Amino acid sequence: xxxxxxxxxxxxxxxxxxxxxxxxxxxxxxxxxxxxxxxxxxxxxxxxxxxxxxxxxxxxxxxxxxxxxxxxxxxxxxxxxxxxxxxxxxxxxxxxxxxxxxxxxxxxxxxxxxxxxxxxxxxxxxxxxxxxxxxxxxxxxxxxxxxxxxxxxxxxxxxxxxxxxxxxxxxxxxxxxxxxxxxxxxxxxxxxxxxxxxxxxxxxxxxxxxxxxxxxxxxxxxxxxxxxxxxxxxxxxxxxxxxxxxxxxxxxxxxxxxxxxxxxxxxxxxxxxxxxxxxxxxxxxxxxxxxxxxxxxxxxxxxxxxxxxxxxxxxxxxxxxxxxxxxxxxxxxxxxxxxxxxxxxxxxxxxxxxxxxxxxxxxxxxxxxxxxxxxxxxxxxxxxxxxxxxxxxxxxxxxxxxxxxxxxxxxxxxxxxxxxxxxxxxxxxxxxxxxxxxxxxxxxxxxxxxxxxxxxxxxxxxxxxxxxxxxxxxxxxxxxxxxxxxxxxxxxxxxxxxxxxxxxxxxxxxxxxxxxxxxxxxxxxxxxxxxxxxxxxxxxxxxxxxxxxxxxxxxxxxxxxxxxxxxxxxxxxxxxxxxxxxxxxxxxxxxxxxxxxxxxxxxxxxxxxxxxxxxxxxxxxxxxxxxxxxxxxxxxxxxxxxxxxxxxxxxxxxxxxxxxxxxxxxxxxxxxxxxxxxxxxxxxxxxxxxxxxxxxxxxxxxxxxxxxxxxxxxxxxxxxxxxxxxxxxxxxxxxxxxxxxxxxxxxxxxxxxxxxxxxxxxxxxxxxxxxxxxxxxxxxxxxxxxxxxxxxxxx
Amino acid sequence: xxxxxxxxxxxxxxxxxxxxxxxxxxxxxxxxxxxxxxxxxxxxxxxxxxxxxxxxxxxxxxxxxxxxxxxxxxxxxxxxxxxxxxxxxxxxxxxxxxxxxxxxxxxxxxxxxxxxxxxxxxxxxxxxxxxxxxxxxxxxxxxxxxxxxxxxxxx
Numbered sequence: 050x051x052x053x054x055x056x057x058x059x060x061x062x063x064x065x066x067x068x069x070x071x072x073x074x075x076x077x078x079x080x081x082x083x084x085x086x087x088x089x090x091x092x093x094x095x096x097x098x099x100x101x102x103x104x105x106x107x108x109x110x111x112x113x114x115x116x117x118x119x120x121x122x123x124x125x126x127x128x129x130x131x132x133x134x135x136x137x138x139x140x141x142x143x144x145x146x147x148x149x150x151x152x153x154x155x156x157x158x159x160x161x162x163x164x165x166x167x168x169x170x171x172x173x174x175x176x177x178x179x180x181x182x183x184x185x186x187x188x189x190x191x192x193x194x195x196x197x198x199x200x201x202x203x204x205x206x207x208x209x210x211x212x213x214x215x216x217x218x219x220x221x222x223x224x225x226x227x228x229x230x231x232x233x234x235x236x237x238x239x240x241x242x243x244x245x246x247x248x249x250x251x252x253x254x255x256x257x258x259x260x261x262x263x264x265x266x267x268x269x270x271x272x273x274x275x276x277x278x279x280x281x282x283x284x285x286x287x288x289x290x291x292x293x294x295x296x297x298x299x300x301x302x303x304x305x306x307x308x309x310x311x312x313x314x315x316x317x318x319x320x321x322x323x324x325x326x327x328x329x330x331x332x333x334x335x336x337x338x339x340x341x342x343x344x345x346x347x348x349x350x351x352x353x354x355x356x357x358x359x360x361x362x363x364x365x366x367x368x369x370x371x372x373x374x375x376x377x378x379x380x381x382x383x384x385x386x387x388x389x390x391x392x393x394x395x396x397x398x399x400x401x402x403x404x405x406x407x408x409x410x411x412x413x414x415x416x417x418x419x420x421x422x423x424x425x426x427x428x429x430x431x432x433x434x435x436x437x438x439x440x441x442x443x444x445x446x447x448x449x450x451x452x453x454x455x456x457x458x459x460x461x462x463x464x465x466x467x468x469x470x471x472x473x474x475x476x477x478x479x480x481x482x483x484x485x486x487x488x489x490x491x492x493x494x495x496x497x498x499x500x501x502x503x504x505x506x507x508x509x510x511x512x513x514x515x516x517x518x519x520x521x522x523x524x525x526x527x528x529x530x531x532x533x534x535x536x537x538x539x540x541x542x543x544x545x546x547x548x549x550x551x552x553x554x555x556x557x558x559x560x561x562x563x564x565x566x567x568x569x570x571x572x573x574x575x576x577x578x579x580x581x582x583x584x585x586x587x588x589x590x591x592x593x594x595x596x597x598x599x600x601x602x603x604x605x606x607x608x609x610x611x612x613x614x615x616x617x618x619x620x621x622x623x624x625x626x627x628x629x630x631x632x633x634x635x636x637x638x639x640x641x642x643x644x645x646x647x648x649x650x651x652x653x654x655x656x657x658x659x660x661x662x663x664x665x666x667x668x669x670x671x672x673x674x675x676x677x678x679x680x681x682x683x684x685x686x687x688x689x690x691x692x693x694x695x696x697x698x699x700x701x702x703x704x705x706x707x708x709x710x711x712x713x714x715x716x717x718x719x720x721x722x723x724x725x726x727x728x729x730x731x732x733x734x735x736x737x738x739x740x741x742x743x744x745x746x747x748x749x750x751x752x753x754x755x756x757x758x759x760x761x762x763x764x765x766x767x768x769x770x771x772x773x774x775x776x777x778x779x780x781x782x783x784x785x786x787x788x789x790x791x792x793x794x795x796x797x798x799x800x801x802x803x804x805x806x807x808x809x810x811x812x813x814x815x816x817x818x819x820x821x822x823x824x825x826x827x828x829x830x831x832x833x834x835x836x837x838x839x840x841x842x843x844x
Numbered sequence: 845x846x847x848x849x850x851x852x853x854x855x856x857x858x859x860x861x862x863x864x865x866x867x868x869x870x871x872x873x874x875x876x877x878x879x880x881x882x883x884x885x886x887x888x889x890x891x892x893x894x895x896x897x898x899x900x901x902x903x904x905x906x907x908x909x910x911x912x913x914x915x916x917x918x919x920x921x922x923x924x925x926x927x928x929x930x931x932x933x934x935x936x937x938x939x940x941x942x943x944x945x946x947x948x949x950x951x952x953x954x955x956x957x958x959x960x961x962x963x964x965x966x967x968x969x970x971x972x973x974x975x976x977x978x979x980x981x982x983x984x985x986x987x988x989x990x991x992x993x994x995x996x997x998x999x
Contacts (some may be wrong), residue, residue, distance in 0.1 A: 074939050081947025084882020086924035088948065091881035113894040181867075257886045257948040257982055259896055308884070308948030310981045341887040561981050563945030609915035736942050736988060743985035767980070775986040776977035780969075804985075 067576025072732035084543025089261035101183035107164030108760020125182035132162035146533030154383035166381035169346025204379035239361035250753030251353035258308020264328035281600035304590030345765030351426035370408035380422035393428025397537020423501025431806035496522030517810035544598025556595030558598025577618025579642030712834030741804020857923025871906030893979035922951035959984030
C-alpha cells in the first residue's frame with residue numbers, strides 16, 4: 050500500500066504514518082530562540098503613529114464633558130478622538146447569536162459614547178508620534194463625570210434592583226433551562242443526595258504579549274492591511290470590512306508571531322477597532338499595544354460563576370441524576386462576535402459529562418455587571434463544569450464511603466457504549482473513560498499513594514489525592530457559531546504547492562501561537578506527499594495568501610486544519626505522480642513517492658528526484674505530451690459535520706500537601722491521561738497538556754480579579770494578581786490513550802484545552818481530600834491560604 | 845523640550861552613543877533606539893522577566909533600569925549572545941525539548957538560564973525552578989524549560 054492512502058486508523062492494515070506520531074522539534078522555534086521573532090511591537094513602519102487610550106476611572110458613569118484642548122497641544126500629539134468621532138468610521142456591534150435563544154446585549158461602540166460601563170472602558174484616544182507622548186497627553190484630558198449606580202455583585206444584578214442598560218429592561222443577558230424530566234422523581238427515590246455550592250473566581254489570560262494591532266490604511270486604494278495578534282485572521286477581516294465599510298477583498302489581516310493567546314485574542318476589542326478606524330481617519334499606519342495594566346482592565350476576563358449542584362445516587366453507588374443551577378456575570382456587554390453566553394451554555398452542556406445517569410436538569414442565568422467584560426478563554430466553561438461535577442461526585446463517594454476511583458469506575462460511561470447521547474443532548478462519537486481511568490491509576494500508582502497518604506497522616510502530614518474525569522469539546526462544527534449567524538468559519542483550508550526545487554510550501558488558514566501548529570502541518574504534509582520534513586515550508590496567518598478558515602480556537606487546529614493539510618498533501622502527491630507517469634512514460638499505479646524521490650511502488654527503486662520533476666514540470670513542459678498539464682498546486686478544505694463537536698475525554702490526578710497551620714498548598718505531582726485521538730507529535734501534545742494544567746492550577750490556587758464594591762479592579766498588575774511561576778509548579782506526568790475520530794482520515798481530536806479543563810477540579814479534590822481529617826472543605830476558587838485557614842476555622 | 849542626557853555604552857560588543865530622555869527604560873532604549881527587539885516588554889513593572897538583559901555581567905530587568913544608568917556599561921542581549929554562540933547549548937536544548945511555545949518569554953528565560961550556566965555548578969531541579977522563578981511563562985507549564993536547563997547545567 051502506498052504512503053498515506055488509507056485513513057491512518059484503518060483497521061487491520063499497516064499504514065505508513067511517516068512523521069505522524071513522532072516527536073520532532075518545531076522548525077519555526079529557531080527564530081524565537083534567537084530573539085528574531087516578529088511580534089507586532091517589533092514591526093517598524095514609516096509614519097507610524099501610536100495610540101494611547103483615556104479610560105474610564107469609574108465603573109459606571111455618564112460622560113458629561115471631555116476637554117481635549119490641553120492634550121491636543123502637547124508635543125508630538127497628532128489628534129485626539131472621542132466616541133462620536135470614531136463612530137462615524139466604525140459601526141457599533143451587538144453580540145448576540147440566533148441559537149442562544151433570547152440572548153440580548155446593547156450596542157457597543159469602539160470608543161464609549163455618553164456613558165462608561167466599566168472601569169477601564171476607553172472613552173478617548175490620543176494619537177501621537179510616540180507612545181509615551183500619547184500617554185503623557187492622555188493624562189491631560191479633562192473629563193467631567195456623573196457617577197451612576199454600580200452593579201458589581203451577580204446576585205444583586207439578577208435581582209434587577211438596579212438595571213444597567215435601561216433599554217434592556219433587566220440585567221439578564223441570557224438564560225437557559227435544560228430538563229430531561231424525571232429529575233425530581235430521581236431525587237425523591239435516591240438513597241443518597243449530596244448538595245454543594247461552588248464559586249469560581251473571575252480571572253484572565255495574562256498573555257505575556259499584550260493585545261497588539263498595527264493598522265495601515267491605504268487611502269489611494271481604500272484598502273486596509275492590519276497586522277494583528279489574533280487567533281482568527283479571517284474573522285477579523287470580515288469584521289474590519291463590515292464595520293469600517295471597506296470591501297472584504299481590500300482588507301488583509303496578517304498575523305505574525307503571537308505572544309500567547311489562550312482565547313484572549315479571538316475577540317473583537319473596542320480599542321483595537323478604534324485603532325483600525327483611526328488609521329482610516331488619519332490615512333497612516335497606527336499602532337496600539339495594550340500595556341500590562343490596561344490588559345488587566347480590558348482583556349476579556351472569564352469564569353465568574355456561582356453554581357449550586359445536587360447529585361442523587363443509590364446506596365450501591367449508582368448516580369441517578371444531576372441538578373445544577375449556574376449564575377454567571379459577564380460585565381456590561383456580551384463580547385462580539387462569539388457572545389458571552391457560550392461559557393455558561395457550555396456549563397449546562399457539560400455538567401455530569403463523563404457519567405451514565407439519565408436524568409439531568411441545568412439552569413443558567415447570565416447577568417450584566419459593571420466590571421470588565423468576560424468571554425471565551427481557554428477551555429471555555431469546562432473548568433467550571435468539570436469542577437462542580439467532580440466536586441459533587443467526590444462528596445457523594447465520601448458519603449457512600451466509597452473510594453473516589455471506584456465510585457467513578459462504577460459510573461463512567463462504558464467504553465463500548467458509543468455512539469452515545471448524553472442527557473444534555475450532546476453526542477459522543479467514541480470515548481474511553483475506563484481505559485483512561487485504568488491508565489491513570491496505573492501511572493500514578495494510586496494504591497500505593499493511598500497507603501503512603503494513610504501512613505503520613507499518622508505523622509500529621511496532610512496529603513490529598515484528587516481525581517477529575519472530563520469530557521471536552523474539540524473540532525467544532527458550524528453548530529458552534531455559524532448556525533447562530535456568526536461569520537466564523539468552521540471549515541479550514543490548506544494549499545500545498547510543489548516548488549521547482551522539490552520543496553513543498555504549505556499555506557493553511559489555521560494560525561500558530563506557539564502550540565506547534567506549523568510543526569504538525571509540516572509533519573502531516575511531508576508524510577502525505579512523501580518528502581522529508583526539511584523540504585516543507587509553512588505559511589499561516591495571512592488572509593492575503595492562505596485559504597479561508599476559522600483559525601485557532603476550541604482545540605480545532607490539528608483536527609480540522611491538519612485534516613485539510615492531509616487531504617491536500619494526498620492530492621498533491623497524486624498530481625506529482627501524474628507528472629512522473631507522463632515523464633517516465635509509466636503507469637501511475639506503478640509509481641510512488643518516498644524520500645523526495647519518485648520510486649517504483651513495488652521495488653522502491655528510485656526513478657526520479659522531485660527536483661528533476663519540478664524542473665521539467667515548470668521549465669520544460671514542452672517535453673510533456675500535448676494534452677498534459679501539470680497541476681502542482683492543490684487546495685483542500687475540511688469541515689467536521691457528522692457530530693456537533695468531536696468530544697475527547699481524559700482524567701487527571703493531583704497530589705498535594707496542605708499545611709494546616711499556614712493554609713499553604715504544596716503541589717507535589719500532577720498526572721494527566723488524555724485521549725485526543727491520533728497523536729501527531731507526542732512532545733507537542735504533552736506540552737499542550739502541561740501548559741494547560743498549569744493554567745488550570747493558576748485558577749485553582751492563585752488567580753482572581755478582585756473588585757471593590759464600587760467596581761474598581763483592586764489587583765490589576767502582576768505583583769498583586771498571582772500567576773503560576775516555576776518555583777511552585779509540580780512536574781506533570783502525561784500519558785495517552787488513542788481513540789481516533791473516524792470522521793476524518795487523520796483521526797486527530799483537539800488537545801489544547803484539556804489540561805486547563807481538568808486541573809482545577811483535580812487540585813480542588815486533592816485539597817479537600819487533605820482537609821478531610823479536619824472535617825473541612827473548600828469550594829471557592831482560588832483556594833488561598835486564607836480560605837483554607839477559614840475552612841479550618843483558624844481565622 | 846524634555847531634558848536629555850548623552851550616554852555611551854557598549855551593546856553586544858558595539859559602542860553606541862545616543863541622547864536619551866532620563867525616563868527612558870533600558871529595554872525601551874534597546875528596542876526603540878537600537879532596534880534590538882529580541883528583549884520583550886511583558887509587564888513594565890519588574891515581575892515577568894521578559895526584558896531580562898545582562899549589564900556588566902549581571903542579569904537585570906530592562907524595565908527597572910533606566911538607559912542613563914547604563915551609561916558606560918557593557919550591555920548584552922539575546923541577539924548578541926546568539927551571534928556569539930554563548931547561548932547555543934541552551935538554545936539547542938530548548939529547541940529539542942520544546943521548552944518554548946509562543947516564544948515571548950524565551951529571550952528573557954534564556955538570559956536567566958545562562959546566568960545559571962555561568963555559575964558552573966550542578967543544580968537540583970528545585971534550584972533550577974528557583975533560579976527562573978522570576979521569569980513568567982504562560983505557555984509551557986515550565987517543566988520543559990526546567991528539563992532543557994537541567995540538560996545544559998548537569999549534562
